[in-house]
Amino acid sequence: MSKAFTKESDAEDDDAGDGAGVLPLPAGAKNYMTPGGYVRLRDELLELMDVERPKVVEAVHWAAKNGDRSENGDYLYGKKRLREIDRRIRFLTKRLEVAEVTDPSVHHGSDQIFFGATVRYADDAGEERSVTILGIDETDSAQLQVSWISPIARSLLRSREGDVVKLSTPGGARELEILSVRYPAPDPAV
Template sequence: MSKAFTKESDTDSDDDDGGAALPPLPAGSKNYMTPAGYARLRTELLDLMDNERPKVVEAVHWAAKNGDRSENGDYLYGKKRLREIDRRIRFLTKRLEVAEVTDPSVHHGRDQVFFGATVRYADESGDEREVTILGIDEANSAESQVSWISPIARALLKAREGDVVKLATPGGVHDVEVLAVRYPAPASGADSR
């Protein structure tokens, strides 16, 4: 059989959305995102479409003219990279289409935990931590950011400073006390509630 009619690997899939590391959205929920997170994803999407993809297409086109494609590393790598870019473009397009942009600065000055809050809390042993509750596609645990669907965020949402909430973990249910809640200041010209 000709190589033209075979898959390059069993793990390749055109249906793959390129977001395997990101959890799916909970059924019936919205894809909440801050304006900054939306802007980052949109910038990435536009860069992929306007810069990265055309460069790779050009490289693949050049490599294809160099003869036997089955042993042409530039061609094979370029095609693989092109599939990765296309999957990421599809993923970003889908996620941005259903994004519900929510500006956390509207809650500036409040002591109740909503989406976009930075919360300082203490566990039962007195250890203090601080997390910012963000969207699924923008949270980065290395920067103490958690997704709004994470167990700690679910426990903290709607709580107020001083409240003790129950956090369900694989090790059991633990009490967590909300010590402080803060939101980014509104941009100039916007009013806070």
């Protein structure tokens, strides 16, 4: 069938961004990642390729043998899920290929803020918060983790415990006092 007669949404699904909801890397920036983050992404990739995708391919193959594909929900859902898996595999492969694994434990004991630091700070209203600066692909805001390219991380990086830094926000500039800086302890097995 000619592409002229396909629904636009189908084409968009196939060409949509590989990492929906994930920040793109800034031009020329490295994809910094902790060793743990790298392992988690690699494990997800292997799980998708070795377990999830073969299961879905088998289900689609079974559904295809059942006749009319245009009204076969198992077939249609399976094909859609297969596209999602393939898209995620492409995304993870690209991100892992350009990953720059950086072990934050090398800074253990330092009071200067680098990638991988957990920083406790107080804002100009006296409210204390704590964030961990990680890679774009491994952050979880529910765990108080921020990407190294986020505005808060950019303000904190290279500062030291006791410093006061300025953070530009939509509501105006804020001052943050750095109260403590922690890094994970080095792994004695390495």
